Amino acid sequence: MNMFKSMIDTINAAPALIESAxxxxxxxxxxxxxAPTVSAGFPGTVGSQAAVNLANQQAHGAPSAEAxxxxxxxxxxxxxxxxxxxxxxxxxxxxxxxxxxxxxxxAADWAVAQxxxxxxxxxDRAVGSxxxxxxxxx
Numbered sequence: 001m002n003m004f005k006s007m008i009d010t011i012n013a014a015p016a017l018i019e020s021a022x023x024x025x026x027x028x029x030x031x032x033x034x035a036p037t038v039s040a041g042f043p044g045t046v047g048s049q050a051a052v053n054l055a056n057q058q059a060h061g062a063p064s065a066e067a068x069x070x071x072x073x074x075x076x077x078x079x080x081x082x083x084x085x086x087x088x089x090x091x092x093x094x095x096x097x098x099x100x101x102x103x104x105x106x107a108a109d110w111a112v113a114q115x116x117x118x119x120x121x122x123x124d125r126a127v128g129s130x131x132x133x134x135x136x137x138x
Contacts, residue, residue: 076127
């Protein structure tokens with residue numbers, strides 16, 4: 001009789017097991033969609049970053065207009081340009097002021113903007129996600 005009881009228990013458990021398997025399959029598909037892809041000859045860079053940006057946008061939403069207001073006249077787009085601009089100098093942070101000046105941003109305004117945008121990016125994940133999108137698009 002124990003063998004029949006085990007079979008009945010297995011049959012009764014089957015729908016829950018199937019549902020669990022379907023859930024795991026859906027999760028695997030979602031993760032596969034976000035996996036690194038080959039693009040522009042650089043494996044795992046462009047496609048994977050786009051997936052990360054999309055996931056961040058979905059998770060954190062869009063930043064508010066107030067959160068994107070320029071700091072000392074420096075927009076988030078300009079902040080990203082200056083931040084990315086030091087790549088040409090081997091990421092030498094002492095060149096930030098020079099890169100900012102090339103975009104018409106004074107050293108004093110850059111100092112205020114650098115501190116302010118850094119704080120906003122830390123405090124507001126949506127702003128951080130937007131910065132990441134802008135930075136990687138450059």
